[in-house]
Structure formats: structure tokens, C-alpha cells
Amino acid sequence: MSPYVPSIQPSPITAAATDETGQSSSAVKEVTTAAYESAPGYRERMTTTAYGSCNLCEAMCGLEFTVADGVVQSIRGDKEDPLSRGHICPKATALVDIHSDPDRLRRPVRRTNDGWQEIGWDEAYDLVVDGLVGVREKYGADAVGVYAGNPNVHSLGAMTHGIPFFGLLRTRNRYSATSLDQLPHQLANRLLYGHQLLLPIADIDNTDFFLVLGANPMASNGSMMTVPDFAKRAKALRARGGRMIVVDPRRTETADIADTHHFIRPGTDAYLLLALIHTIISDGSASPAPYVDGLEEVGQAVLTFTPEAVAPVVGIEAAEIRALAADLAGADRAAVYGRMGVSTQRFGSVCQWAIQVLNIITGNLDRPGGTMMTDPAISLVSAGVIGRGHLDKWRSRVRDLPEFAGELPCSTLVDEITTEGKGQIKAMVVSSGNPVLSMPGGERLDEAFAGLDFMVSFDIYVNETSRHADVILPPTSALERDHYDLIFHTFAVRNTAKLSPAVLPKPDGAKHDWEIFRDLALRYTARRNSNVLKRLHPRSVVREVRFRLSPTASIDLLLRRARKGLSVSALRKNPHGIDLGPLQPGLPGKLKTRDKRISLMQPTITSHLPELAALLTETPTSGLLLIGRRHVRSNNSWMHNSERLVKGKPRHHLLAHPEDLAARGIGDGTLARVVSAAGVVDVEVSASDRMMRGVVSLPHGFGHGKSGSKLSVATGVAGPSMNDLTDPDQVDAVSANAILNGVPVEVTASPAAPPT
Numbered sequence: 002m003s004p005y006v007p008s009i010q011p012s013p014i015t016a017a018a019t020d021e022t023g024q025s026s027s028a029v030k031e032v033t034t035a036a037y038e039s040a041p042g043y044r045e046r047m048t049t050t051a052y053g054s055c056n057l058c059e060a061m062c063g064l065e066f067t068v069a070d071g072v073v074q075s076i077r078g079d080k081e082d083p084l085s086r087g088h089i090c091p092k093a094t095a096l097v098d099i100h101s102d103p104d105r106l107r108r109p110v111r112r113t114n115d116g117w118q119e120i121g122w123d124e125a126y127d128l129v130v131d132g133l134v135g136v137r138e139k140y141g142a143d144a145v146g147v148y149a150g151n152p153n154v155h156s157l158g159a160m161t162h163g164i165p166f167f168g169l170l171r172t173r174n175r176y177s178a179t180s181l182d183q184l185p186h187q188l189a190n191r192l193l194y195g196h197q198l199l200l201p202i203a204d205i206d207n208t209d210f211f212l213v214l215g216a217n218p219m220a221s222n223g224s225m226m227t228v229p230d231f232a233k234r235a236k237a238l239r240a241r242g243g244r245m246i247v248v249d250p251r252r253t254e255t256a257d258i259a260d261t262h263h264f265i266r267p268g269t270d271a272y273l274l275l276a277l278i279h280t281i282i283s284d285g286s287a288s289p290a291p292y293v294d295g296l297e298e299v300g301q302a303v304l305t306f307t308p309e310a311v312a313p314v315v316g317i318e319a320a321e322i323r324a325l326a327a328d329l330a331g332a333d334r335a336a337v338y339g340r341m342g343v344s345t346q347r348f349g350s351v352c353q354w355a356i357q358v359l360n361i362i363t364g365n366l367d368r369p370g371g372t373m374m375t376d377p378a379i380s381l382v383s384a385g386v387i388g389r390g391h392l393d394k395w396r397s398r399v400r401d402l403p404e405f406a407g408e409l410p411c412s413t414l415v416d417e418i419t420t421e422g423k424g425q426i427k428a429m430v431v432s433s434g435n436p437v438l439s440m441p442g443g444e445r446l447d448e449a450f451a452g453l454d455f456m457v458s459f460d461i462y463v464n465e466t467s468r469h470a471d472v473i474l475p476p477t478s479a480l481e482r483d484h485y486d487l488i489f490h491t492f493a494v495r496n497t498a499k500l501s502p503a504v505l506p507k508p509d510g511a512k513h514d515w516e517i518f519r520d521l522a523l524r525y526t527a528r529r530n531s532n533v534l535k536r537l538h539p540r541s542v543v544r545e546v547r548f549r550l551s552p553t554a555s556i557d558l559l560l561r562r563a564r565k566g567l568s569v570s571a572l573r574k575n576p577h578g579i580d581l582g583p584l585q586p587g588l589p590g591k592l593k594t595r596d597k598r599i600s601l602m603q604p605t606i607t608s609h610l611p612e613l614a615a616l617l618t619e620t621p622t623s624g625l626l627l628i629g630r631r632h633v634r635s636n637n638s639w640m641h642n643s644e645r646l647v648k649g650k651p652r653h654h655l656l657a658h659p660e661d662l663a664a665r666g667i668g669d670g671t672l673a674r675v676v677s678a679a680g681v682v683d684v685e686v687s688a689s690d691r692m693m694r695g696v697v698s699l700p701h702g703f704g705h706g707k708s709g710s711k712l713s714v715a716t717g718v719a720g721p722s723m724n725d726l727t728d729p730d731q732v733d734a735v736s737a738n739a740i741l742n743g744v745p746v747e748v749t750a751s752p753a754a755p756p757t
């Protein structure tokens with residue numbers, strides 16, 4: 002595949018490049034005719050520059066596109082973007098590879114005995130409505146399960162129209178990537194600040210002391226902290242005399258640019274954090290704001306967790322823990338930040354609560370250089386677009402696990418599909434997701450999906466999960482649709498607003514994701530509401546109007562309501578984005594707690610401290626612990642079909658410390674067998690002294706060898722799925738979030754390896 006010229010040509014630029022829904026492509030405004038196209042200089046005249054943001058990860062990097070002849074010629078960083086200031090990573094240019102990938106779906110397909118068959122939209126919609134209504138009428142609404150995967154939050158249409166469509170299904174079997182990911186953050190936010198999305202963001206551009214646990218922004222470009230160009234910001238931090246400390250069982254790319262790196266035994270961060278809280282409070286250096294309650298009680302609750310008591314468990318010397326506490330408390334402006342590594346473990350919710358407590362008691366919450374809540378143009382918190390969140394209003398049928406904000410934990414999806422009885426899932430709706438590779442117990446899910454009565458996937462590929470669908474509905478590619486980031490401005494290190502107009506026109510016969518959800522919603526409600534009076538009920542009418550409104554029009558309404566002078570047209574006039582300034586303090590005003598105070602003692606969390614104390618005396622297992630990793634050239638379970646991204650050394654290897662390999666007689670580069678309580682995989686090993694002794698690492702999202710996937714057809718990316726090893730039976734003690742790090746495993750030379 003040559004890099005920029007698509008092997009499937011997008012349809013020619015049509016008049017005004019504006020589709021019937023008003024989504025326009027600012028890039029290509031010219032009206033083209035056959036004569037015009039054949040005139041000399043046409044190509045030059047048709048070369049346009051367009052601006053937008055990358056939607057692949059949370060960093061929202063500004064992009065500059067050059068478009069000629071309806072083909073994107075180049076993608077560069079937009080130097081004038083006030084947030085990303087020109088930064089991009091290698092994935093941005095791969096937007097073109099996805100767009101032009103012949104394996105990307107462009108029309109609905111149905112699974113037949115003879116393989117995938119392209120069908121028309123009407124036929125596809127009928128099949129989906131028949132399938133979903135059929136299961137609902139036969140078994141009840143809960144028999145339809147919904148999984149909303151990661152790319153939903155990166156698609157405006159999925160946010161504005163997908164979520165309301167899933168709501169129409171009225172099922173309690175709602176799942177999303179949240180419970181494989183940031184659920185503990187949302188829970189801690191809800192408890193301490195009164196709203197699940199009210200998350201204070203580390204003010205990296207002004208801090209003097211940045212403590213990072215279980216995050217690797219050099220690869221991930223930041224998460225629950227939108228921080229494009231992390232490297233430059235971290236360098237600036239150190240240049241002004243600040244320090245960055247990284248706590249991670251692997252010496253990561255982020256650790257490489259830090260002042261100090263501490264190895265930590267996977268899954269033990271809660272102990273470290275509690276010991277830091279203990280030390281700071283007992284040293285008398287805690288100084289929370291006047292609107293904070295419960296300092297003394299927290300001090301009492303963490304008495305057991307002295308640095309000396311936790312040191313042998315976490316693998317960091319007591320003196321170093323004390324020094325870290327003193328540095329953190331002593332810094333003028335400090336911020337503590339923790340991500341996937343500390344969220345997806347047994348006490349992930351305790352970790353995220355403890356991180357907030359540390360920022361609060363050191364007086365760093367709500368001050369420049371500390372952590373602050375953002376002021377996005379469209380505030381999901383104050384606009385009431387997303388609810389405050391709630392835990393344990395009901396529980397899952399099979400394992401009695403708590404819901405959070407109306408969703409059940411992913412780790413129990415497989416049980417809900419395979420366990421017979423009333424409420425068993427018989428049909429699945431999977432939107433931009435690949436649970437077979439992304440959820441613990443992937444192999445069991447693979448089988449479970451195969452046994453469903455009906456399944457629909459919204460996806461641009463046949464992946465390891467959508468291969469089980471009866472119908473796959475593919476939306477337009479990211480280059481063909483307008484985007485405004487509803488979610489990640491909320492978590493960004495600077496307040497900005499930016500519209501990304503479609504760069505290429507929508508090809509004939511293609512549909513935007515919001516159009517697909519709209520069409521399905523209207524047909525589904527028409528089928529469910531055969532009663533005309535019901536259809537004329539004001540609630541139904543309002544709902545219908547909402548579905549008919551394009552995402553860009555909805556954004557316009559929200560912008561106009563939010564701030565004077567903001568609108569879609571204002572954003573179009575400022576193609577690089579509008580700078581709304583640095584993060585600003587605003588507490589207690591911004592709090593959503595009833596009394597506008599922060600109560601540190603949260604029984605939901607602190608009731609688990611005795612359990613942690615009891616486990617402290619247990620001798621740690623001597624076996625190996627498996628953790629995950631991300632790479633800047635890979636994105637969760639996909640983007641493995643882009644040659645330019647996957648080229649170079651294979652990235653799926655099991656990393657292990659050379660001495661751990663030697664102790665097991667496993668040669669570097671050979672095939673090893675990894676066994677956990679949940680499964681077995683064979684994988685090549687790479688010796689790496691970047692790993693802590695006793696810890697091994699595998700990335701997730703590989704495992705395309707499972708038959709039928711089109712995610713690595715062009716490139717043949719190898720490697721097993723890490724989630725064949727992670728165990729769905731083990732969950733976060735508080736929130737039931739998935740445990741994806743610190744999985745006990747045994748590693749031996751694989752019997753499948755050739756004798757050495």
C-alpha cells in the first residue's frame with residue numbers, strides 16, 4: 002500500500018461538498034464539474050489546506066491536512082493549535098491508511114454461510130430491528146446487551162446519537178470500556194466532588210513536582226489528562242527546576258525522562274499511597290482547604306499503613322517512601338497523577354481515592370501548579386448532559402456485582418451471556434468495540450458471542466468480535482465527518498475549543514455514525530410503538546426531533562447556550578481552535594456536592610481499608626506478575642493494518658527480566674508458555690532489564706490470529722491476546738472494574754518451541 006494514495010479512491014468531490022444534513026467539508030468548498038476538472042492547473046487550484054484535530058487518542062492533536070483531487074496528500078501537526086502547538090505522533094498520518102484501507106468496510110455486510118455479503122442500508126436496518134425487537138419481545142429488554150467501546154468517545158455522532166439509541170433499548174445489560182479503564186476515577190470524583198466527570202487535572206505547565214503512578218504518557222499521550230506533547234511539557238517542567246517522579250514496575254519511556262523512577266510490585270500502589278497519606282498527616286504537614294472535612298478521621302483510618310509496614314510489600318524502601326512524602330508535602334506546587342496501572346488492579350478505586358486525598362491534603366487541589374477542574378466550552382458537568390453517577394443502585398444477575406452510572410462491569414459480561422435463566426443476554430449490540438481482545442477472559446467471550454441469537458456490530462472492520470455479528474454497520478471514516486470533542490476538553494491541561502470539519506466529502510451511499518443511529522432509532526421506535534397516540538406523545542416527538550438534529554447542530558446549540566460569542570460558525574472562523582486560557586481555580590464553587598464541601602472519609606472506599614490491612618501481613622507470592630503496556634505506534638485492538646505503523650521490530654513480545662528468564666531456562670527470543678488462572682498463551686520473549694524482577698509484560702489488543710479478523714490482513718501482525726490470560730473472575734474490590742495488571746502467571750519454555 003503506497004502511503005497517501007488510497008487503493009480505494011474516495012468518490013469524486015461533489016458540489017459544495019455538503020451533504021443533505023448540513024455537514025460541510027470546509028477543506029473542499031469548490032464546485033467541480035467535468036470541464037473544470039480537466040482544465041489546466043486544476044490540481045493546483047484544488048489543493049486545499051484544512052485544519053482539525055486527531056480523534057485517535059485523548060490528546061486531540063491539531064492537524065493540518067493538504068488535500069488535492071479529493072485525496073489527502075499530507076497530514077502535519079498544526080503549529081497554531083493552542084493546545085497541541087504542532088505536536089503529533091505517528092498515528093496521525095495513519096488516519097489516511099485507515100481511510101484508504103481496502104479492508105475497511107464501506108457498506109453494511111451480513112454474515113452468510115458463504116462469507117460476508119454486502120447489503121443495502123434498508124435491508125441492514127430491517128435485519129437489526131427484526132433481530133433486536135425479536136429478542137426483546139421473546140425474552141424481555143434485558144436480553145439485549147450493549148457494549149460501547151473506546152472509539153465511541155472519539156466520535157461525536159456516537160456520543161450525540163449512539164448513547165440515546167442504546168437508551169431506547171431499555172436494558173440493564175449496558176457495558177462500556179469504562180469498566181476496563183477509568184471507572185475508579187469516576188467513582189472517586191463522584192464521591193469526593195459530587196460528579197463523576199469532575200476531575201481535577203494536573204497543571205503540568207506550572208507544577209514543580211509531578212508524581213506519576215501507573216501511567217506512560219510518553220506512549221499513551223496522556224489519559225484522563227489530555228496532554229499533547231507530553232515530552233516537551235515534561236522537559237519544560239524540569240527546565241524550570243521542577244521534578245518528575247515515576248512509579249512503575251517497568252522502566253518506561255516516561256521513566257526515562259523523569260528525575261526518579263521507582264519500581265513497584267504490581268497491584269500494591271494502594272499501600273504506597275496510604276503510607277504517603279499516613280506520613281504527611283502524622284508529620285503534621287497536611288494543610289487542606291477550609292471546605293475539606295475529615296482530615297483527622299483519615300489520619301486514624303490509615304494508621305496501620307506506615308512506610309515500614311508497607312515497604313516489603315510494595316518493594317520500595319521505607320526511607321524512600323518517607324522522603325517522597327516529604328518532597329510531595331514540601332513542594333510549592335505539586336500534583337499526583339495515576340492512570341491505567343493503578344486503576345485496573347484489585348484496589349484500583351482505593352488508589353484513585355488516595356491520589357485525590359494526597360492532592361487535597363497537601364493543599365494542591367485547586368491551585369495553579371497543582372490540580373484544577375477545567376472550564377471547557379461545553380461543560381458536561383454543568384450542562385447536565387451527563388448525570389452525576391451512582392454506584393450499586395442495582396446489581397448484576399449472575400455475580401451480584403454493582404452497577405456504576407447505569408452500567409455493569411465488563412468482567413461479568415461473559416457470565417450474563419452464558420448463564421441460563423431469566424434476563425440472560427441473547428442478543429448483543431457492540432459499538433466500536435472488540436471485547437474478544439479487550440475484556441478479560443477473551444476466549445470465553447469468543448465462544449459466548451458465537452452462541453447468541455442475534456448480534457449487530459457498528460464497526461469499520463471485521464474484527465475478532467464483529468466476526469460473530471449477523472450484521473455489521475460501518476460509518477464514514479474520521480476524515481469524512483465533522484468532529485468536536487465533547488469528552489476530552491473536559492480533561493485537558495488547557496481550556497480550548499475546536500471544531501474539526503470533515504476533510505473529505507461523504508461518499509455516495511455512505512452514512513455517518515449519527516445517521517445510522519438516527520435511522521435505527523426511528524425504525525425501532527416505530528416498530529415498538531405501533532400505537533399512534535404513543536407516537537404523538539410530546540416525549541416521543543421531542544425524542545424524534547433530537548435524533549433528527551445533526552451532531553454539529555447540537556454542538557452549536559450547546560456552544561451558544563454555554564458562552565457568549567461561541568458557536569459553530571465562530572469555531573469555523575478559528576480553524577486552529579479558540580484558546581480559552583490556562584486552568585483556573587474555582588473551588589468550592591465548582592463542586593457538585595450538596596453542601597459544597599469535600600468529605601475525605603468515604604465509607605464506600607474506607608470500609609475496605611481493614612481488608613487491605615489484613616492482606617498486608619500475607620507473604621507476597623513468589624511467582625511472576627503480568628502487567629500490560631502500550632506503544633505509541635499501536636492503538637488498543639486496532640490500527641494493526643497500517644504498514645507504516647506496524648513496521649519495525651515486533652511489539653507483541655513478553656518482556657521479562659533476564660534473570661527471571663535465566664532462572665526458568667528460557668532463552669531470549671524463544672517461545673515461552675504463559676499460564677494464568679484464566680488461560681494459556683505461547684509467545685516470544687524478549688529479555689529486558691527495564692522490567693522489575695518478578696514482573697513480565699504483554700501489550701493488549703493483539704491476537705488477530707483468531708480466525709476471520711480483517712484488522713491485520715495487510716500486515717499479518719502476530720502475537721497472542723493478553724486478555725486470554727487476564728481473569729474476569731477477579732475485579733476491583735470496590736467498583737468491580739477489571740483487573741488487567743498484576744495477574745499471577747507462570748512462565749516456562751514452551752513445549753511448542755524447537756529444542757535448543
Ligand SMILES: Nc1nc2c(c(=O)[nH]1)N[C@H]1C(S)=C(S)[C@@H](COP(=O)(O)OP(=O)(O)OC[C@H]3O[C@@H](n4cnc5c(=O)[nH]c(N)nc54)[C@H](O)[C@@H]3O)O[C@H]1N2
Pocket residue numbers: 149150151152156178181182341432433434435436438439440459460461462464475476479514629630636637638639700701702723724727741
Ligand atoms: N489487558 C488489557 N486489556 C485492556 C486494556 C489494557 O490496558 N490491558 N485497556 C482497556 C482500555 S483502557 C480500553 S479503552 C479498551 C479498548 O478496547 P475496545 O473498547 O474494544 O476498543 P478498541 O480496541 O479501541 O476499538 C474497537 C473497534 O473500534 C473500531 N472503530 C474505530 N473507529 C471507529 C469508528 O469511528 N466507528 C466505529 N463504529 N468503529 C470504529 C475499530 O475498528 C475496532 O475494531 O481496552 C481495554 N482492554
Ligand SMILES: Nc1nc2c(c(=O)[nH]1)N[C@H]1C(S)=C(S)[C@@H](COP(=O)(O)OP(=O)(O)OC[C@H]3O[C@@H](n4cnc5c(=O)[nH]c(N)nc54)[C@H](O)[C@@H]3O)O[C@H]1N2
Pocket residue numbers: 058059151182214215216217218220221222223224248249250251253265266267268269270340341342343346628629630631632633634635636637742743
Ligand atoms: N499509542 C497509544 N496511545 C493510547 C492507547 C493505545 O493503545 N496506544 N490507548 C489509549 C487508552 S484507551 C488509554 S485508557 C490510555 C492509557 O494511558 P496510560 O495509562 O498512560 O497507558 P499505559 O501504557 O497503559 O500505562 C500504564 C502503566 O502502568 C504500569 N503498570 C502496570 N501495572 C502497574 C501497577 O501495579 N502499578 C503501577 N504503579 N504501574 C503499573 C505499566 O507498566 C504502564 O507503564 O492510553 C490511550 N492512548
Ligand code: SF4
Pocket residue numbers: 055056057058059060061062088089090091092093222229
Ligand atoms: S498523540 Fe497521536 S494519536 Fe493521539 S491525538 Fe495526537 S496525533 Fe492523534
Ligand SMILES: [Mo]
Pocket residue numbers: 151178182
Ligand atoms: Mo482506555
